[in-house]
Amino acid sequence: MPLTARPQRPRVGLFVTCLVDLMRPSVGFAAVKLLEDAGCVVEVPRQTCCGQPAFNSGDRDTARALAEQAIAAFSSFDYVVAPSGSCAGQIKAHYPELFAGDPNIARKADALAAKTYELVSFLVDVMGVTEVEARFDGTVTYHDSCSGLRELNVKRQPRQLLATVKGLTLTEMKENEVCCGFGGTFAVKYGEISNSIVEKKTEAISASGAHTVLAGDLGCLMNMAGKLSREGKPIAVRHVAEVLAGMTDEPPIGAPDQRER
Amino acid sequence: MTLHVTSPQFKDNAHRALQDEQLQKAMGNVRQGFIDKRAVVAAKLPEFEALRDSARDIKNHALAHLDLYLEQYESKVTAAGGHVHWARTAEEARGAILDICRRVGARTVTKGKSMISEEIELNTALEAAGIRPVETDLGEYIIQLRGEIPSHIIAPAVHLNATQVESDFRRVHTHLDPARDLSQPVQLLTEARGVLRDRFLAADVGITGANFLIAETGTSVIVTNEGNGDLTQTMPKVHIVIASLEKIVPTLEDVSQILRVLARSATGQEMSVYTTFSTGPRRPQDVDGPEEYHVVILDNGRSSMLGTAFQDMLRCIRCGACMNHCPVYHAVGGHAYGWVYPGPMGAVLSPSLIGVDKAGHLPNASTFCGRCESVCPVRIPLPKLMRHWRDREFERHLQPATLRTGIGSWGFFARRPRLYRLATSVAMRGLALLGRNKGRFTSLPLAGGWTDYRDFPAPQGATFQDQWKSRKAEGRR
Numbered sequence: 001m002p003l004t005a006r007p008q009r010p011r012v013g014l015f016v017t018c019l020v021d022l023m024r025p026s027v028g029f030a031a032v033k034l035l036e037d038a039g040c041v042v043e044v045p046r047q048t049c050c051g052q053p054a055f056n057s058g059d060r061d062t063a064r065a066l067a068e069q070a071i072a073a074f075s076s077f078d079y080v081v082a083p084s085g086s087c088a089g090q091i092k093a094h095y096p097e098l099f100a101g102d103p104n105i106a107r108k109a110d111a112l113a114a115k116t117y118e119l120v121s122f123l124v125d126v127m128g129v130t131e132v133e134a135r136f137d138g139t140v141t142y143h144d145s146c147s148g149l150r151e152l153n154v155k156r157q158p159r160q161l162l163a164t165v166k167g168l169t170l171t172e173m174k175e176n177e178v179c180c181g182f183g184g185t186f187a188v189k190y191g192e193i194s195n196s197i198v199e200k201k202t203e204a205i206s207a208s209g210a211h212t213v214l215a216g217d218l219g220c221l222m223n224m225a226g227k228l229s230r231e232g233k234p235i236a237v238r239h240v241a242e243v244l245a246g247m248t249d250e251p252p253i254g255a256p257d258q259r260e261r
Numbered sequence: 262m263t264l265h266v267t268s269p270q271f272k273d274n275a276h277r278a279l280q281d282e283q284l285q286k287a288m289g290n291v292r293q294g295f296i297d298k299r300a301v302v303a304a305k306l307p308e309f310e311a312l313r314d315s316a317r318d319i320k321n322h323a324l325a326h327l328d329l330y331l332e333q334y335e336s337k338v339t340a341a342g343g344h345v346h347w348a349r350t351a352e353e354a355r356g357a358i359l360d361i362c363r364r365v366g367a368r369t370v371t372k373g374k375s376m377i378s379e380e381i382e383l384n385t386a387l388e389a390a391g392i393r394p395v396e397t398d399l400g401e402y403i404i405q406l407r408g409e410i411p412s413h414i415i416a417p418a419v420h421l422n423a424t425q426v427e428s429d430f431r432r433v434h435t436h437l438d439p440a441r442d443l444s445q446p447v448q449l450l451t452e453a454r455g456v457l458r459d460r461f462l463a464a465d466v467g468i469t470g471a472n473f474l475i476a477e478t479g480t481s482v483i484v485t486n487e488g489n490g491d492l493t494q495t496m497p498k499v500h501i502v503i504a505s506l507e508k509i510v511p512t513l514e515d516v517s518q519i520l521r522v523l524a525r526s527a528t529g530q531e532m533s534v535y536t537t538f539s540t541g542p543r544r545p546q547d548v549d550g551p552e553e554y555h556v557v558i559l560d561n562g563r564s565s566m567l568g569t570a571f572q573d574m575l576r577c578i579r580c581g582a583c584m585n586h587c588p589v590y591h592a593v594g595g596h597a598y599g600w601v602y603p604g605p606m607g608a609v610l611s612p613s614l615i616g617v618d619k620a621g622h623l624p625n626a627s628t629f630c631g632r633c634e635s636v637c638p639v640r641i642p643l644p645k646l647m648r649h650w651r652d653r654e655f656e657r658h659l660q661p662a663t664l665r666t667g668i669g670s671w672g673f674f675a676r677r678p679r680l681y682r683l684a685t686s687v688a689m690r691g692l693a694l695l696g697r698n699k700g701r702f703t704s705l706p707l708a709g710g711w712t713d714y715r716d717f718p719a720p721q722g723a724t725f726q727d728q729w730k731s732r733k734a735e736g737r738r
C-alpha cells in the first residue's frame with residue numbers, strides 16, 4: 001500500500017499471538033511501543049490464537065472456527081499487526097484459502113488478509129519508519145524465520161532498523177535463511193529430526209561470534225533458546241522487537257530472572 | 262510382487278539415519294554442493310523467474326489436455342515406426358517390458374537412469390526372468406552393486422562417500438589389480454567406465470527413462486551428464502523407453518523452454534552435458550540406432566490425481582531441487598522416506614502412489630519452511646499439498662491419538678476466549694513461578710519430544726492480555 005493512502009493515525013489491532021501472550025508478554029509491549037512511536041493508535045481486542053496449529057494438523061474445522069473468531073475481532077481496524085511472521089502469514093496467506101469455497105466469509109477473510117502485517121515490515125513498509133530510538137550494546141546475529149521470509153518477504157526491514165540501534169553490530173550467521181527446525185507441532189512429533197536441524201542452527205549461531213541472536217518469531221526463538229541453553233552456550237536470545245523498542249530489561253528467553261523482587 | 266516400502270517405519274529409519282556418521286557426513290555435501298550452485302546460475306539469468314512461470318504454464322496446459330496430447334504422441338511414435346505400450350499398473354509395465362525382452366531372447370539389458378524403473382522394481386523382475394540388468398549411470402551402478410535403492414532422484418548415491426564406493430569397487434571388480442590406486446573420484450569414474458564398456462557391447466536391450474515425451478514429434482528426451490544414456494539407447498538392437506504419463510509436453514519449443522530451468526534447478530548447470538532426443542527406430546539413412554523402439558507409458562495411480570488438488574504435483578520435472586533445499590532431507594537422507602521418492606516431492610507423491618496409510622508420515626515430517634516451493638522450477642505448492650494430505654489423514658483418523666487430543670483440547674479453549682484467558686492466566690503464573698529461578702525447564706510432561714533434546718523456556722508470568730487489561734484499567738482511574 002502506498003504511504004499516502006493510509007490514515008494519519010491508523011487504528012491498529014495488535015494480534016499479539018498466543019505464544020507472546022502466554023510466554024513472553026514483554027514482546028507484546030515492545031510491539032505496542034514501536035507502533036505508538038510510529039504514530040499508530042494501538043488496541044488489543046480479546047483474542048486467542050490464529051488457528052495455525054489446527055490448520056497444519058489437518059483439522060480444518062477448528063482452523064476455520066478460530067479464523068472466523070479472529071475475523072470478527074479484527075475486522076474493524078485499519079490494520080492488523082502481529083509480532084510474528086508465522087501468525088501474520090497464517091492470516092494473510094492462508095485465511096483466504098480456508099474460506100475459498102464460502103464467498104460470504106471469503107470476502108471478509110480477503111479484506112482482513114489485505115490489511116494484516118508482520119510488525120517490523122509494517123513499521124518500515126507501511127508506516128515509513130526509517131530509524132528507531134534505541135540502544136543495545138554488542139554484536140547480534142539475525143535468524144530469518146521461514147514464514148516471514150517466504151510468505152511475507154521480511155528480510156531487509158529488520159536489518160534496516162537494527163542498523164539504527166546505537167551500540168549494535170549485526171554479524172550474519174551462515175545459512176540464516178535455513179529453518180531452525182521448529183515447525184510447530186513438528187518439534188514435538190519429530191523431536192529427534194527437529195533436534196538435528198536446530199543443532200546445525202546453533203552451530204551457525206555460535207560460529208557467527210554474536211552474543212545475542214534475534215528473530216521475529218517466538219516459536220523459533222524458544223526452539224533456538226532451548227537448544228543453546230541445553231548445549232550450555234552462553235548466547236542470549238531475544239525477539240527483535242525488544243531490541244528495536246529498547247526494552248531489554250527482561251532477562252533473555254530461557255534465562256533465569258536474577259533481578260531483586 | 263510386493264513393493265519394498267518402509268515408509269510406515271519412517272521414525273525408526275530417521276533414527277538410524279541420524280546415528281549414521283557416514284551418512285551425516287555425506288549429507289553435509291548435499292547442503293553445500295547443490296544449493297550455492299543453483300543460486301549462482303539462477304541469479305545470472307534475469308528471466309529465470311519468468312521461465313519458471315512459463316514452465317509451470319506449459320505443464321499445466323499439457324495436463325489439462327493430457328488425453329489429447331497422449332493420443333497425438335502415440336500416433337507420432339507409431340508413424341515413426343515405434344510402438345507405444347500403455348501400462349495401468351507397475352505389473353502391466355513390467356509385463357510389457359519382459360515380453361519384449363523374452364521375444365528378442367535378451368540376456369543382458371543395459372539401463373539408463375530411470376526413477377520409473379525403480380518405481381516398478383524392474384530390476385528384480387528382470388533378474389527373476391533370468392535377464393541381467395546393468396545400470397550404466399555411475400550413481401545407479403554403485404547402488405546396484407550395494408543392493409540399495411536411490412536416495413535422491415538425480416543423485417542416487419549421494420548418501421555415500423568416496424571411500425565407501427572404493428571398497429565396493431574392490432569387492433566387486435575382482436578381475437582388476439588389487440594394488441590399483443582408487444583414491445581420487447576420477448579414478449572411480451574411469452574404472453566404472455571401463456567395466457561398463459564391455460556391458461554396452463554385450464547388451465541385447467537398452468532401457469532408458471525419459472525427461473520429456475514430445476507430442477508433436479513422438480520424441481523422447483533424456484538429459485544426462487555421463488553420456489551413458491546415449492550408449493544405452495543406440496548400441497543394442499532394441500530400445501525401450503519407460504516413462505510415466507505426465508512426462509508429456511506438447512512441442513519441441515516447450516521442451517526447450519523447460520530445459521532452461523531443469524538443469525539450473527537440478528545441478529546448477531546451465532544445461533546438462535547431454536540432451537538426447539530419440540524418435541523411432543533407426544532409419545535407413547541413420548548411422549546408428551536400434552532396430553526396435555518401444556515406449557512403455559505408466560499410469561500407476563497418476564490419472565486419479567487429475568482433477569484433484571494433487572494434479573499440481575504432476576507438473577514435477579524431477580529436478581531434485583526441493584530435496585536439495587529441504588532441512589528434513591538433509592537431516593535424514595533419502596532412504597528414511599522408505600520408498601523411491603524422497604524429500605518434499607516424495608512427501609506429496611508417495612501417498613498418492615502407495616497410499617496415505619503407508620506413506621502418512623511423509624507429509625507430516627515437514628516444518629513447512631517453504632524453501633522447497635521457493636525453488637521448485639514449476640512452482641508446485643509442496644507445503645500446501647502436504648497439508649492436504651494431513652487434512653485427509655485427519656478426516657480418516659490416521660494421525661496419532663496424542664496429536665488429535667492435543668489439538669482437540671487446545672482447540673476447545675481457543676474457541677472460547679473467556680475460558681481461554683482464565684485457564685491460561687492461571688497456568689502461566691504457575692509455570693512462571695516454577696521456572697523463574699532457572700528460566701527454563703529441562704523436562705515437561707507430554708513434551709518429551711521437545712525436552713529430550715532442548716530446554717523449554719519458562720514463561721514470564723502474567724499473560725499479555727491480563728497485563729494489558731490492568732494497564733488500561735489503571736489508565737482510566
Ligand code: SF4
Pocket residue numbers: 576577578579580581582583584605606633636637638639640641
Ligand atoms: S517438486 Fe519441483 S523441485 Fe521437487 S523435483 Fe519436482 S520439479 Fe523439482
